[in-house]
Amino acid sequence: MTKKQTAAPKKQSKPLSHRHTPGQGHCMDLLRQLSAYIDDELPSDICREIRTHLGACPNCEVFIASLRQTVTLCRHRPVPPLKSSDRVSMRRAILDAAKA
Numbered sequence: 001m002t003k004k005q006t007a008a009p010k011k012q013s014k015p016l017s018h019r020h021t022p023g024q025g026h027c028m029d030l031l032r033q034l035s036a037y038i039d040d041e042l043p044s045d046i047c048r049e050i051r052t053h054l055g056a057c058p059n060c061e062v063f064i065a066s067l068r069q070t071v072t073l074c075r076h077r078p079v080p081p082l083k084s085s086d087r088v089s090m091r092r093a094i095l096d097a098a099k100a
């Protein structure tokens with residue numbers, strides 16, 4: 001017999017520090033790093049922190065899902081790779097849009 005015990009802790013020790021003020025604080029810290037996160041450009045400890053937040057924050061989870069989908073769609077387009085300066089300015093534009 002197999003015990004179906006998945007590693008999904010049911011809100012045992014949820015940190016009280018996880019506040020959610022839309023567009024501010026923890027979410028915004030993460031949003032700043034999300035594009036680097038989906039490009040696998042972040043150190044693993046930060047990735048883990050982001051994953052933890054995503055598991056607890058539906059807003060960010062939806063956001064990253066759509067961002068990831070957008071990136072995937074873009075990657076399937078036969079376009080030349082972006083210059084790093086373009087990347088930086090697009091990243092900034094996305095963050096500005098997220099702030100609005």
Ligand SMILES: [Zn+2]
Pocket residue numbers: 026027053057059060
């Ligand atoms: Zn969040």
